[in-house]
Structures are given as C-alpha cells and as structure tokens.
Amino acid sequence: MISQLLEPSRPLDDIAPLGRIGLVALSTDFNSEQDLRRFYPAGVELFTSRVANHNPMTLENLRAMAPGITGAAELILPGIKLDVMVYGCTAGTLAIGQDRIEDLIRLARPGVPVTTPLQAGIEGCRALGASRISLLTPYTEDVNLQLADQFTARGFEVLSVAGLGFTDDRLVTGVSPLDIADAAVAACDPLADLLFISCTALRASLAIEAIETRLGKPVVSSNQAIAWHSLRLLGYTGRIEHFGRLFEQPADDSSASLAHLMKLPTDPGASPA
Structure with missing residues (x-):
C-alpha cells in the first residue's frame, strides 16, 4: 500500500x-x-x-x-x-x-x-418613509397587540392589525403564498403607507412583488427586512x-x-x- x-x-x-x-x-x-x-x-x-x-x-x-x-x-x-x-x-x-x-x-x-x-422591520418601514402602517401576522390576538404596541412606541400609527390565529409555528410555513397575498390585501388599511407582514416562518417573500402590485404600496416582511x-x-x-x-x-x-x-x-x- x-x-x-x-x-x-x-x-x-x-x-x-x-x-x-x-x-x-x-x-x-x-x-x-x-x-x-x-x-x-x-x-x-x-x-x-x-x-x-x-x-x-x-x-x-x-x-x-x-x-x-x-x-x-x-x-x-x-x-x-x-x-x-x-x-x-x-x-x-x-x-x-x-x-x-x-x-x-x-x-x-x-x-x-x-x-x-423586529428591528429590521422598523428600520425598513422608516427607510420607506412610512408613518401609518397596517400589520399582517400569523399570530393570535395577544401577540398581535404586543406587535402593534412596539410599532406605536417607535412612532408609527398602526391603523390595523390582522392575524391568522396560528399557535403552532410549524404550521405557518404551510400557508400558501397565494393565501398570504389574499390576506395581505384584506388586512391593509387603504390609508396605510405600507403593510408589514410579520413572522420569519411565513413564505411572504414569494409574494411580495404580487402584493405590492395589488396594493399599490410597499410591503415589508420579516425575512425581507432581515x-x-x-x-x-x-x-x-x-x-x-x-x-x-x-x-x-x-x-x-x-x-x-x-x-x-x-x-x-x-x-x-x-x-x-
């Protein structure tokens, strides 16, 4: 050898x-x-x-x-x-x-x-010049209210918050990007400057361009912001x-x-x- x-x-x-x-x-x-x-x-x-x-x-x-x-x-x-x-x-x-x-x-x-x-999302909203925002999350109401409070404390006016009601994060990734887009349109207040989509488990990045086209305004998501x-x-x-x-x-x-x-x-x- x-x-x-x-x-x-x-x-x-x-x-x-x-x-x-x-x-x-x-x-x-x-x-x-x-x-x-x-x-x-x-x-x-x-x-x-x-x-x-x-x-x-x-x-x-x-x-x-x-x-x-x-x-x-x-x-x-x-x-x-x-x-x-x-x-x-x-x-x-x-x-x-x-x-x-x-x-x-x-x-x-x-x-x-x-x-x-959260930090990246707030910085992203500021970079886009937003002052009034809507929130879409997969969470339950108690977490949603905490999220809204955080954005309010950072100087944003939260016009609306909508959640999908999940309590198991392992299921969140299964939400279709098409359903995320539909939920985004339903969740965004017409007076909001942009929509923030929370949660790194949501496949929002696959729908960002489509959502922005449908809303006619910017979208910031957790992973995009990171x-x-x-x-x-x-x-x-x-x-x-x-x-x-x-x-x-x-x-x-x-x-x-x-x-x-x-x-x-x-x-x-x-x-x-």
Whole structure:
C-alpha cells in the first residue's frame, strides 16, 4: 500500500468574500434559512444554528427561548469571524426584547452587529418613509397587540392589525403564498403607507412583488427586512431585484458595516479565515 500526503496547488478559496452572516433560527423553523438565501447575493453566505423553542406560540413560551440563545450563537462556526448576527424570530423579539437579545448574542459574539426581524422591520418601514402602517401576522390576538404596541412606541400609527390565529409555528410555513397575498390585501388599511407582514416562518417573500402590485404600496416582511438590514450592516450596496421596493431604497452611508468600517474587535481567538 502506498500512502501519500497531497497538498492543494492553488490558494484556498475565500468562503463568503462579501460577508458571513450568522443566523440563530428556531428549532421548529422550516423557512427562514432557505428564504434568506433567496435574498443574499453571491459572495454573502448564511451560517445557521438553532435554539430550542416550544409551541404553542405564547409570550411565555417565546420568552423561554432566551437562555438558549447564547449557546446557539456560539455553535455557528466557532473561532471563525462573522460579520453580522441575526436572531430569526419576530415574536420572540417581542417577548424577550431587542436589547436582551443583543446582549445574549454578544456574549458569544462580542463586537458583532446584531439584527432581528423586529428591528429590521422598523428600520425598513422608516427607510420607506412610512408613518401609518397596517400589520399582517400569523399570530393570535395577544401577540398581535404586543406587535402593534412596539410599532406605536417607535412612532408609527398602526391603523390595523390582522392575524391568522396560528399557535403552532410549524404550521405557518404551510400557508400558501397565494393565501398570504389574499390576506395581505384584506388586512391593509387603504390609508396605510405600507403593510408589514410579520413572522420569519411565513413564505411572504414569494409574494411580495404580487402584493405590492395589488396594493399599490410597499410591503415589508420579516425575512425581507432581515436580509435588507443585514446587507446594510455589511455595507453591501449592490442591487437586489424582485423582492420589493425596500431593496430599491438608496444605501445610507451611516448604515455601512460597523464591523468593516469601525474595525470593531472580533471574537477572542477568532480566525479571519
């Protein structure tokens, strides 16, 4: 038997040369990973871990996710630099709180910018110049009211909120994009500047253009907003087509990557590879 040690003759490829995005998804999530990858351009890659969560989707159960978030973030490419971190649950952000989620993730990834569907959605609505909005969710009324309160607290006038009444997030991804579009048209107040569609489990990205055409106004969805906001945090200014008016907004220099432009410290011991 001949045993050989062979070495590549070419330099190793740079995996994700335009940016590495870490996603903490729910253990029951069918949708967000493949949905986000539809948005991201070549050169930007998504790397995922999962955090345990439990149904039904009550605020109490959503809050119970919090202790697992740091550990989930630690499991994404340990020792490798990430450029942006995403916590992938809109309702979970409502229940746990944006600030606490950022703190929990930064225990594992100090210095890395963090976004959530709620934060990204609010920033997206602001970028589109909205002041009056309607909300469509798959949730029950108690979660819907919390969501409306969050947008109101951020300066928006919530004209209407409609929910699909799901208590099991595993079923939400099964809602047809055609039904999402029909529900969007029914849910949006004629006086609203735009419609926000909440929940990373909903396949709203497949219907955004159709909904905008039917409504004649912008639509922001959870996963669309995450993709848009995380790309802005990377400093990416390329064009993304077929996913709604949000991606047509001019880049704001102030939202360019904190990690790249301010040279924030990377994780202790992290490799730049």
